[in-house]
Amino acid sequence: MSIAYWSTVDTKAGPFSAVVAGDGAVLASGWTGDVAELTPLISPSLAPGELTERRDLGPVTTAIRRYHAGELDAVDGIEVRQRSGAFRQHAWDVLRTVPAGQPVSYAGYAELTGNPAAIRAAASACARNAAALFVPCHRVVKTGGAIGNFRWGVDTKRWLLDHEAA
Numbered sequence: 001m002s003i004a005y006w007s008t009v010d011t012k013a014g015p016f017s018a019v020v021a022g023d024g025a026v027l028a029s030g031w032t033g034d035v036a037e038l039t040p041l042i043s044p045s046l047a048p049g050e051l052t053e054r055r056d057l058g059p060v061t062t063a064i065r066r067y068h069a070g071e072l073d074a075v076d077g078i079e080v081r082q083r084s085g086a087f088r089q090h091a092w093d094v095l096r097t098v099p100a101g102q103p104v105s106y107a108g109y110a111e112l113t114g115n116p117a118a119i120r121a122a123a124s125a126c127a128r129n130a131a132a133l134f135v136p137c138h139r140v141v142k143t144g145g146a147i148g149n150f151r152w153g154v155d156t157k158r159w160l161l162d163h164e165a166a
């Protein structure tokens with residue numbers, strides 16, 4: 001049976017919770033104070049048998065605080081563990097290369113994956129991303145610059161994009 005840990009940090013964008021594996025890899029994260037909103041996002045093959053709250057998740061908590069304080073690359077080195085099909089896995093890896101302050105359109109994101117026709121698949125990768133912030137799906141916007149949807153709310157996405165543009 002595997003054990004995972006979770007914690008919630010108060011941020012300028014609202015409460016942010018993360019679930020990490022025993023080795024510290026992020027399994028799920030997002031702007032919520034309710035860990036029950038995160039656990040269904042974890043791939044069944046990675047789902048922990050036990051989940052325990054901790055006040056601090058070490059490097060993950062430090063990265064969350066630093067990012068929200070303005071150190072936008074603080075989350076870049078944090079390991080993330082998600083599982084899905086080959087395209088989605090690749091799309092999540094590509095998403096981690098989109099620089100803060102330089103959002104891309106869904107079409108541009110599909111191009112970055114090497115498959116410009118896969119716009120819907122790219123959008124699906126964003127929608128199914130369990131590790132928000134660490135895999136920055138908020139950096140993908142609609143063609144023309146409209147903000148688009150975000151699991152954690154349009155206001156949060158707008159705050160993140162403004163934070164990164166500053």
